[in-house]
Amino acid sequence: MDGPVTWQSVRAEALRRIHTREWPPGGQIPNEADLAAEFGCARATVNRALRDLATSGYLERRRKGGTRVPLTPVRKATFEIAIIRQDVEGRGQHYDYRLLADRLAPPPLAVRDALRLPGATPLRMVRALHLADDAPFCLEERWINPTFAGPEVRFDTISANEWLVRNLAFSGGGFAFYATPADASLAEVLMCDRGAALFAIDRTTFSDAEPITAVTLTYAPGYRMVTRI
């Protein structure tokens, strides 16, 4: 710990104490002021370090309650959600896009619930295929709140995926990742065998409390979603 005290060096030292159990699981650690005095730095520096460890899941912090080492660590990882075109082009493949359907329709119950929509509001249903090197890559099945994308917004040249990311500010939502067998319809569109194991993502998006869209992305066989920490 010689040289200038940076927030990274404080974080490293804190991490060392956590994993050597000098700060044991379940235990409370000294408060920021004491640590700042010990390290010979400003409290803001300690704050930055401990705050960072908290967002990574190594610490739990509460006002007045102090800072604790979690009994059961929950590591947090970050993954990047690129638009599908970028995903394809990032693999060095040629991207193409085909709109299959675009109409107003009453959403299925699961979508209504996921978006917390009352009654049977009709939503805009968009179904589109993303291609990589002219092979099916990903099927997008989306329900959109027409408030956010009226009929003047057309999805025949730009995908709803891309248009929404570019044009709306979302503030929240949920994801689910899972595996699903290809039914007849998926097998035809994605040109794979019926029953093939497909990777899929369900995603809901909100702006404040306003539901924007719910989408299912189903990828052709072989797709891997990768990330690093």
Added chain:
Amino acid sequence: MDGPVTWQSVRAEALRRIHTREWPPGGQIPNEADLAAEFGCARATVNRALRDLATSGYLERRRKGGTRVPLTPVRKATFEIAIIRQDVEGRGQHYDYRLLADRLAPPPLAVRDALRLPGATPLRMVRALHLADDAPFCLEERWINPTFAGPEVRFDTISANEWLVRNLAFSGGGFAFYATPADASLAEVLMCDRGAALFAIDRTTFSDAEPITAVTLTYAPGYRMVTRI
């Protein structure tokens, strides 16, 4: 923008300018000092706000180069990686664990590559089943660098998954999420049909540049990995 200027309020205003294209994609935004003057706050407050937007993928920042709105937005999301026991118990189910195999063996080529291991170092291979309410939940197939978990560490009562998270400090690694069909072996262990679509995670873990472990987690049919942003 009345009332006290918080870093969240600065972030909100910046986000508004981004999505109204007042700060257009590809364009450079004013520097921190100018924005601080405009908002009537300290530069540190602007810094905190813009730094936060950068980690979310809304901005790109470079020393001297200034801050820009990315042409192609890449949203970043965080998910929590709990130990499997927590995952099961969090669903209100009874957790159980069964060790199926634990021996030294030469790893397959894919594992050697993923861990960047030279030569044919034997690794510790651990195969274990996690159960929820006495039904198969997840199969763990793991290769461990014996340096980090010698034979004195036994995995018959605590899973390698849990032991490693509790006892080692990792500093990096990679994830891949994908769907895979159940082969004969998976079908038997997870008690599902052959060919069933299974959700799986490949994960590698390092401590600095030292490889610690590579693992494949294959979940029983129906599993969904969920997260919120």
Added chain:
DNA sequence: AAGTGGTCTAGACCACAAA
């Protein structure tokens, strides 16, 4: 009521990368 983290300020120096 009081202790703890959350945040803001005003100023300063530094590291990096572009010009």
Added chain:
DNA sequence: TTGTGGTCTAGACCACTTG
């Protein structure tokens, strides 16, 4: 060389939450 973000400081006030 120089402009920009990255960070540290010392002090202050505030918000939350626990006792």
